[in-house]
Amino acid sequence: MDLSLSEKETAFRNELLDWLAANPSGQPSGPGQDEQFEHRRAWQRRLASGGWSAVHWPVEHGGRAASLTESAIFFEEIARAGAPLPANVLGLLLAGPTLMQCGTPEQRDRFLQPIVTGDEIWCQGFSEPEAGSDLASLRTRAVLDGDTWVLNGQKLWTSYARYARWCMCLARSDTDAPKHKGLTYFLLDMKQEGVRVRPLRDITGAAHFNEVFLDNALVPRDLVLGGVGNGWRTALTTLSNERSGLAFFHQVQMRQLLDRLAAVAVARGSFADLRVKDALGELYTRVEALRLTAYRGLATIERHGQPGPESAVTKLMWSATNQQLTQLAVDVLGPDALQEGPGWGYELLRSKGNSIEGGTTEILKSTVAERVLSLPRSR
Amino acid sequence: MHFALTDDQREIKQTARALLAERCSAARVAEHADGRGHDSQLWDELVGLGWPALGVPEEHGGLGLGVVEAMCLADELGGALASVPYLGTAAAALLIRGAGSADQKRAWLPRLANGEVLGTFGMARDGQGELVPEGTRADLIVLVEKGRAKLLTPATAKVEPVDTIDRTRRYAKVTGEGESLPDDAALPAARVSVLVAAEMVGLCQRTLDMTVAYVKDRRQFERPVGAFQAVAHRCADMLVDVEAARSLVYGAAWAADVAPGTLARSAALAMAYVGDAARRVTSSAVQAHGGIGFTWESGLHWWLRRAQLDAVLVGAPGHHRQRVADAFTGDVS
Incomplete structure (x- = not known):
């Protein structure tokens, strides 16, 4: 059992960190969604120019043939650097891998390159x-x-x-x-x-x-x-690729949000309130449990070639924890966390989608019960 | 990075599971708990197989393996709810190994490893260990208070039985002067808490498995009750708890062997989550069994009872959450 990075993984991470230090993602030119998207598109072009856009893809298609762990490191580190996801995240994580598994040679030649560069979203x-x-x-x-x-x-x-x-x-x-x-x-x-x-x-x-x-x-x-x-089989190929990398990005973002909240709680003296301290302790515990469970999920895929029970529960853990976190922010910050616009008010509202997008909590629990626990099909 | 048991570690876990499945049926658990006896026959066999020797260094007559391997055993023993004094004996060895003098190690470790001495441990407050598992029959008791540990024997200790709801173990209050271990015992104590947490992971996994088997089998309204979403989703929630708990315990066990710098934090994380998870999962198991789950005969309550005691054995979950909050906010503020 090994939670530390191998020599090869460390080299990968160091190379990435050096590159990120020399290539900061910068900020969008404005608050609107169009500006944010163009910022992400420019960010992906930059990633692509450094060979960092599609790290988990084979070298022949513009990737680095990164292992699952290296790919996880990539998503963790760009989140830690405060950089956004590349604009073409669905192309990189879903369309590309599906084309590689199910596409004709002509389709692969036509579509893969512009996915890597972000030219075609x-x-x-x-x-x-x-x-x-x-x-x-x-x-x-x-x-x-x-x-x-x-x-x-x-x-x-x-x-x-x-x-x-x-x-x-x-x-x-x-x-x-x-x-x-x-x-x-x-x-x-x-x-x-x-x-x-x-x-x-x-x-x-x-x-x-x-x-x-x-x-x-x-x-x-x-x-x-x-x-x-x-189509159903091809769609399942797409869906099975879905959350592998994103989970690591979101997990780091959630930790950053929690660190922000904890810092404010300490600064305002709310940390002296044992209820707040207890709730923060619980959130750190859950965030760490998610991170480690995601790593266990990688190990299972590496060993057995397919996801195990750990992967099935990470989405449930993430959505519930993020909602718990944004709600605690209101308790800690009071009305300040309920301002319209970017900030805690936005995070609170946005987190309500976490338990719906990419499979509702209810559907995921039924899936876990049937596929992992082998319970009879329920309706 | 490969965050999973190695082949050797899996082998240890699977061998332990197979043996316990044969030797330690639910009926046998009930027999020992009901009669408040011990499974001395099983313990003799485990001693013969070297289980208490596993975490003791080779120079002291042990097998020299780590906390990860001991965790595998504690996990399976917790699942089987075996009435054997493994936890205390392994814990005493970990504490003496980590904080004891050369003389203390020479005096005790070989005899803990070969089963001659039954060990145990307790977290103490104001000199008193309030909840010492198998305290009434241990030959050696290591009490830990604020990072310092001391050794007591029945000759030097005042041992007062405590009749808890966990009848698979005999607990005691222990006081006495004893002999100090010279080195800091904080990290050795964290290693012990990893074993306690592992035991809870085992009992969570086992009660989940029993529950899944039951809801597949039990029929109402012409179908298995596990086909009702309310029941199925409860089982899914139990699985989330089991997997999250397992991840944190594996992380803490790895830190115990490889990354002592992060052990205090990792152990607090594990204890903060696992105690509550064990309470939730065992309660959920009773609920999902319906009326049967509330009967004495079902035996489920033995696991629930143990979970309640394990959850507070080295401090209640809330205590560990405070430690987690302190550790992490120290980083951000």
């Missing part, structure tokens, strides 16, 4: 108004017309859709097949007449997500990924 068109947790019931229709698929329907909760050039779009290509069998995975060009994007204002007042309306959107036949009717 990707979004994920899975969820729909009537297909959230029950994803396979999605209704967007795809009909083949000559050599072109014609898509009609609506996608929801689509992050980055406003900025994306391409969409990993799951649609129903066969209405007669059973619901998991009639799906096809399309590489959809977002810059066309048949695609309309509407920002979706969320609980925070900002628009992190979008609605995407497909009205005779066109996809050439050769931009089906993983074969017609294989």
Whole structure:
């Protein structure tokens, strides 16, 4: 059992830290989301120029063939440096790996390079108004017309859709097949007449997500990924790649938020209140438990080639802990934590999405019960 | 980094589990707890297999292995709820090994390793160990107070039995002058707390396993009760607790062997979480078993009882949370 970095991992980390020190991410030019996104796009270009954009990808596709642990180190260290996620995080973590596993050589040649540089941003068109947790019931229709698929329907909760050039779009290509069998995975060009994007204002007042309306959107036949009717399997490939790197980024961000809160608590004298001290102690305990559980998850994947029970519980731990943290901030800071705008008020509201995005807590608990504990399927 | 047991460590854990599954059935647990006896037959076997020798240095007749390996045994013994004095004996050896003089080590470690001496330990306040496991029958008691430790024997100690709800162990209040260990005992005591926490991880895992088996089997409304989300989600919550607790205990055990600089903090983190996790998981196990869980006959309560005692054996979770808060806020302020 070893929690320390190997020589190779230490060398990787040192090289990264040197590079980060010489290449600070800087700040967005303004508070708006467009400015923030452009900042992240510029940040990704910088990462790419130093060879740090797609560390977990194979060298032939512009990566460093980083191990799982090295990839975790990368996400931890950029968070620790106060840098944002690269703009094309969905391309790097989801679209790219899915293309490498399921794509044709032509698709890989066409799409992978612009993902690394951030020149082509990707979004994920899975969820729909009537297909959230029950994803396979999605209704967007795809009909083949000559050599072109014609898509009609609506996608929801689509992050980055406003900025994306391409969409990993799951649609129903066969209405007669059973619901998991009639799906096809399309590489959809977002810059066309048949695609309309509407920002979706969320609980925070900002628009992190979008609605995407497909009205005779066109996809050439050769931009089906993983074969017609294989969409569910291809989508599972995407989803299985999802949170590996992000978990480490978010875990560090949560620790930073907690450190900020603890520093304020000490500065204001609230730390003398045993209830506050106890709550802070509990949060540090939970944050550390999450970090160590994530490391155990990596070890299981390295050993068995697939995630174990640890990986199944980290999202549950993260979302609950982040919500607990932002609520404690209100107790410690009082009305100061309830100001509109960036700050604790925003964090409080934003954290409410943590237990919904990427699988609701309820769905994840059912998944854990069925897949990890082998309990009978529940409804 | 590879934060998982090595093949050798897994082997130790699996061998221990297999042996205990054979020797220490739930019926046997009940028999010893109900009759307030000890499983001396099992203990003799474990001594023969070298379990108490595991963490003792080779120069003192032990196997020279670390806290991680001892943690594997404590984990399995906690799960099986075996009525054997492993924890106290291993703890006494860790304390003497870490804080004792050369003479004290020579005098005690070989006899703790070969089972000749039954050891135990206790956290003391104002000179009194309030909750000393197996204090009534130990040959050697190490009391720890504010980072200092002293050795007592039945000849020098006043031992007063305490009748706790955990009938798998005989607890005692212990006072007396004793013989001081010369070196600082804070880190050795942290190593002991890792074993206590490991025991709780074992009993959490075991009660989760029993609960999962039960809710798959028990039927109401024409289906297994585990098919009801309210029950399934309770089990998922138990798993979160088990995994989080295991991670923190593994982290503390690793620090105990490899990173003494972070051990105090890691041990506090583990104790802060695991005590409450053990309370929650064992309570949840009783709840998920419904009426059966509340019966004497189900035996679940033996694990719940032990969890309650283990959770306060080296300080209650709230105490450790305060230590965690102090340690981390020291970094940020």
